[in-house]
Amino acid sequence: MELDERKQKILQAVIRNYLETGEPVGSRTISKDTDLNLSSATIRNEMSDLEEMGYIVQPHTSAGRIPSDKGYRFYVDTMLEKKEREVEELKGLISQKDEKMDTLLKRVAKVLAANTNYAAMVTTPQNRVNKLKFIQLSRVDANQILAVIVVEGNVIKNSILNVDEILDDETLLKLNILLNTHLNGLCIDEINLAMIAELKRQAGIHSAIVSEVIDAVAEAIRSDEDLKIYTSGTRNILRYPELTDNREKASELINLFEEEQALNELVQETLADENGTGIQVYIGNETPVQSMKDCSVVTATYELGEGMRGTIGIIGPKRMDYDKVIGTLKTLMNQLDTIYKK
Amino acid sequence: MELDERKQKILQAVIRNYLETGEPVGSRTISKDTDLNLSSATIRNEMSDLEEMGYIVQPHTSAGRIPSDKGYRFYVDTMLEKKEREVEELKGLISQKDEKMDTLLKRVAKVLAANTNYAAMVTTPQNRVNKLKFIQLSRVDANQILAVIVVEGNVIKNSILNVDEILDDETLLKLNILLNTHLNGLCIDEINLAMIAELKRQAGIHSAIVSEVIDAVAEAIRSDEDLKIYTSGTRNILRYPELTDNREKASELINLFEEEQALNELVQETLADENGTGIQVYIGNETPVQSMKDCSVVTATYELGEGMRGTIGIIGPKRMDYDKVIGTLKTLMNQLDTIYKK
DNA sequence: ATTAGCACTCGATGGCGATGAGTGCTAATA
């Protein structure tokens, strides 16, 4: 059977109506809502076809129809083809500059949640190729050394090293020069054992410290270590219609939402495959995280130049205002992009 | 009327039973549960008295009694007098050292939530008098300066400053010495305008940079800026009996739980008044945060020497296993204390 | 191909009586 134009129109009407009301929608409603001028009986026949084709389902006999995952998928796909919606209200909401990265991202999560009424998440940007930019060792205390490591994109890591021997200023300076001249501009794959051995040899009796610094560098450069996920709007999960009478599932989802581990999977998936727009929609079982299979996830990837990429997204009910969510995500995504083009 | 020993015993029995079952408890149950050998009729009379005195209430006529806030308060107070319970299982759970502070605290929150089955929160320690320990300016890029600021307790802050003029190594060194000799060991109140002016004068043409550094220092030292609150076990909120059929309240509480702002109030309250044990219990309306008035909050203050103090706590139903919660909190509190005595 | 008509299905709603846990009161008892 073919999904001709009339069937498409009916399907869209069913879904749009269901998104609004949350109730299974019947033939009479469609007959009145569309401009097709068809009687409810005709619609019934068409809906029967659509059900056979898997786009809609009946929760029980003698009830209206609701969209299946496949139905939602159709809806989202046709929607994405349409022109971008304007979401002006968000401009300015996150425009203050000079903010710390984490405050900014936290606020983005908040804005996103408040705007969509769904649960939102935002990750810190990940750098795929973290090049070392600068290392600095300083003495803080008699036997404490502070190692500051700056990687590309001005991400800064600190590490305090306890040392037994007392280092004088001159040695410290030598070590600084040694480390910087050898390591700057390198990314993690390029710091191999041979180089470490060479560094240790040149450091002579201070090789222990070099060792510790290298460890700190390795940790600093390993970006996934540093992935932070900010969430907001968890409460909205309680409003999701597919969960209202299923406390257990709601609870599971809330839990998931504070488990960075699980969200991480989602993020990785999002970052992995790259389609044109940067927007991804996972409906029901399409999600990489099993416990979200009753929900839909919409994510966007933002880019901060230099290959830094992060994810913002919302986790909502399958019955979601996809149009608005996608619009909002796009706007925020662009805002982030421009903010960091300062 | 007086709360004689028999009434106390009955009250305790009522509360203990209610904590277990969650059902209003009747006179017959008490008659069987206690070792008083009284008939249900006698108990009825006593319970009637207890109700008059405000320790228990009847959800509706011809139902059993449940504790009022005042009843819980009595229960908790008598309980706190008893000897400390041993909670051995927790030893070792958070024993790994060498962890980053935030990972550690995150895990403490997790352990706490998992152990009690309530919602848990942990704050980073706050330093009341933040003394400056060390400042370091380094050139990262042609026109970017990295300022590293270490305050007492080895808390490190970074800040990247953009500069117009190009600074050579020598000037940088001079600035470093200037800043360190003048500022080290001072806390925020001691850095006054006169001193800043003096610094700027000595810096000469580089006074703009000094200005920026001072700003960064001020921000770094302002500790409340840096208060982070880790939460865990939000899902447990859904299990609280007083909220199970009140979605709205549950939702509100969940929201509260991700609003650092609100939790902060709680923290401040906790840190403010200091009784002997470091444990505080807020029952129902006693809480400083209004939206928690259907819950109980139990907090503990941990100390990390040098005046660094943080809060760990749980937010649970009024019908809560106070005994276990307090025990768990005490154990974790001590663990944190000892871990940081390395 | 479309539509009117009709019998049928099934969840939702609300009334109703039975059930039973628990109370307060009174009178008997130790």
Added chain:
DNA sequence: TATTAGCACTCATCGCCATCGAGTGCTAAT
């Protein structure tokens, strides 16, 4: 005087059943 047995009364809960109505699928007419 304190305790207890007995009893009438209250009220939330549960299962049952009839009703209602939205919505369907099928058939026959247009």
